[in-house]
Amino acid sequence: MQFEEKTVASKQIFSGKIIDLQVDEVKLPNGETAERELVYHPGAVAIIPITEDNKIVLVEQYRKPLERTLIEIPAGKLEKNENPLTAAVRELEEETGYTTTNLSQVTSFYTSPGFANEKVYVYITNDLIKMENPPAGDDDEFVQIMEVTLDEAKDLVEEGRIQDAKTNYAILYLHALNK
Amino acid sequence: MQFEEKTVASKQIFSGKIIDLQVDEVKLPNGETAERELVYHPGAVAIIPITEDNKIVLVEQYRKPLERTLIEIPAGKLEKNENPLTAAVRELEEETGYTTTNLSQVTSFYTSPGFANEKVYVYITNDLIKMENPPAGDDDEFVQIMEVTLDEAKDLVEEGRIQDAKTNYAILYLHALNK
Numbered sequence: 001m002q003f004e005e006k007t008v009a010s011k012q013i014f015s016g017k018i019i020d021l022q023v024d025e026v027k028l029p030n031g032e033t034a035e036r037e038l039v040y041h042p043g044a045v046a047i048i049p050i051t052e053d054n055k056i057v058l059v060e061q062y063r064k065p066l067e068r069t070l071i072e073i074p075a076g077k078l079e080k081n082e083n084p085l086t087a088a089v090r091e092l093e094e095e096t097g098y099t100t101t102n103l104s105q106v107t108s109f110y111t112s113p114g115f116a117n118e119k120v121y122v123y124i125t126n127d128l129i130k131m132e133n134p135p136a137g138d139d140d141e142f143v144q145i146m147e148v149t150l151d152e153a154k155d156l157v158e159e160g161r162i163q164d165a166k167t168n169y170a171i172l173y174l175h176a177l178n179k
Numbered sequence: 180m181q182f183e184e185k186t187v188a189s190k191q192i193f194s195g196k197i198i199d200l201q202v203d204e205v206k207l208p209n210g211e212t213a214e215r216e217l218v219y220h221p222g223a224v225a226i227i228p229i230t231e232d233n234k235i236v237l238v239e240q241y242r243k244p245l246e247r248t249l250i251e252i253p254a255g256k257l258e259k260n261e262n263p264l265t266a267a268v269r270e271l272e273e274e275t276g277y278t279t280t281n282l283s284q285v286t287s288f289y290t291s292p293g294f295a296n297e298k299v300y301v302y303i304t305n306d307l308i309k310m311e312n313p314p315a316g317d318d319d320e321f322v323q324i325m326e327v328t329l330d331e332a333k334d335l336v337e338e339g340r341i342q343d344a345k346t347n348y349a350i351l352y353l354h355a356l357n358k
Contacts, residue, residue, distance in 0.1 A: 003241035003248055003321050014192050014200055016216040019294055021193060021200050026243060034319035036243040037195045039218055041294065062182035064205060064215040065296040066289060069182055077293070107336070109344040110245060111290040112297055114256070115198055115220065117244040120344070140213035142182050157286070165288040165299070165344040172348065176355040 003029060005036070018042070018077065019116075041118035045088040046075035046166045048106065048174070049096060050126040055147040056174065057096050057128070058156075058167070062142065071146070071156055072167045075120070084108075084121040092125075094137035096145055102127040106173060111165055120166055124173075150174050182208060184215070197221070197256065198295075220297035224267040225254035225345045227285065227353070228277060229305040234326040235353065236275050236307070237335075237346070241321065250325070250335055251346045254299070263287075263300040271304075273316035275324055281306040285352060290344055299345055303352075329353050 005026035014021040020040040025033055049057040060071045076091035078084060085103060093099050103123045111118045137143070148156070153171050156162040162171070184205035193200040199219040204212055228236040239250045255270035257263060264282060272278050282302045290297045316322070327335070332350050335341040341350070 003239070003323070005241050005243050014216075016202070017214065018216050019218070021218075023195065024243065028319055029321050032319070035196065037197050038244045039198070039295075040244070041291075044293070060182070062184050063289075063292040064184050064203065065217045065219070065294060066292055070289065070292050072292070075293075107347055109342050109347045110242075110249065111344045112220075112295065113242040113245055113249050113251070113343055114223070114254075115244060115297075116218075116291065116295065118291055118294075119342075140207055140211070142208050144182070163288050163298075164292055165290045165348065168286055168288045169344065169348050169351065172351050172355060176351060176358065179355060179358045 005034075008033060037115055039116040039118075041116055042080065043078045043084070043119045043121070044075055045078065045084050045091055045121045045123065046073050046170070047088050047092045047103070048073055048122065048124040048170045049092060049098060049100075049128055050124070051128055051147055055149055056153055056170075057098065058146050058148060058153070059095050059143040060146065061144075070164050071162045072164045073170050075166060085123070088121070088123045090135075093131060093134055095143055097131050097134035098128040099131050100125040100127050100129060107169070122166060122170065150178065184213075187212060216294055218295040218297075220256075220295055221259065222257045222263070222298045222300070223254055224257065224263050224270055224300045224302065225252050225349070226267050226271045226282070227252055227301065227303040227349045228271060228275060228279075228307055229303070230307055230326055234328055235332055235349075236277065237325050237327060237332070238274050238322040239325065249343050250341045251343045252349050254345065264302070267300070267302045269314075272310060272314050274322055276310050276313035277307040278310050279304040279306050279308060286348070301345060301349065329357065
């Protein structure tokens, strides 16, 4: 492939609980070399949960990299070798207290392909079942659930309280569906 | 704020040309502590360039974190303290050879708020002017330009050649506009 960047040298910088960081020296198509800073992430799932009365279930959560809360569709990281569909059911249950037997994949995308390999699988369901005893989520995650109409979600975008790639995508997707 | 995670300790792991990595110990709302792996990124711009004959200008580029090429809307990192609008004009010129005097902001979003602070500002223009002498881009970037219809872009999504959050958003945005 004409664009390919061949790895000349590779240096592991950090191996964390969630991400790894590596710096590679690559050979460019023109023969020169360059450095690439590479973040490896296990991938994630996100769910667009639609209630019986046509509301979207969202979660507000503190995001340390931004030092603020964001309102997002429910989402979470993949466990090692986990099927994204299984992960999506788990995250839906843990974050919203709903479960479902019917999840359709909407799309999947890389969030930051310039420096990270994170891939997000986006699902939708409008078959939500309220759980009597929802499983506890990760013990370091605190989320607040809200159920809003599509118009209310658009207002949250306008107000800057929704400012997250997968959630903006989800709202646009629902808007396109309903048009 | 009830969700806030207070920083107890902070450790700089890496300071690179593009990203920095830091690991913080935080105090959670329940009094427990947790670790947060935090990637700091300068932010980025992306442009949806629409030609006179209603085609989208896309660029194919090798993405080392994925070890493959992706087809994306033109995009690039912000320079230090750079106005996103200025950056958007610069990236449009460097990557496509078009310029414009009319760019509107469509949205902005955080791409991976769980571990990174990267924010992308998305612009659109349908006033493209072909440059006679476009500026050279970064000398370690090799891109191939293509101009496609919205239907062709959707096919590229179906084929998995477009699989990038900002570009999937852009295509959905154009789809919603044209509906």
